[in-house]
Amino acid sequence: MPVPENETRLDEAALASLLASGTGWTRDGDSLTKTFTFKGFKGAVAFVNRVAEAANSANHHPDIHLEAYKTVRIVLTTHIAHGLTDADVDLAERINSLEMT
Numbered sequence: 001m002p003v004p005e006n007e008t009r010l011d012e013a014a015l016a017s018l019l020a021s022g023t024g025w026t027r028d029g030d031s032l033t034k035t036f037t038f039k040g041f042k043g044a045v046a047f048v049n050r051v052a053e054a055a056n057s058a059n060h061h062p063d064i065h066l067e068a069y070k071t072v073r074i075v076l077t078t079h080i081a082h083g084l085t086d087a088d089v090d091l092a093e094r095i096n097s098l099e100m101t
Helices: 010-019 040-056 086-098
Strands: 026-028 031-037 063-068 073-076
Touching: 010 086, 026 040, 031 086, 040 063, 040 073, 040 086, 073 086
Parallel strands: none
Antiparallel strands: 026 031, 031 073, 063 073
């Protein structure tokens, strides 16, 4: 099965725009990371479920860490590419839109 094009290339301008957007995403080597904090456990878990649905729809799955009962840390990378791709940037932007829904 061929690798999807969005998992083999990286639009550096789109990545730079995401990182400069002030939305909290940072680059950590070959991954993108962002931490979200909610009022409590229920809100954090609801967000995790929304991220899981978006990831399944995109067929691109991040590492999701639920920490300190109300904090969620998302780590995005494309394992097959051994680094960042457009799939990571696209999912990061989608995750941003899920924070308040």
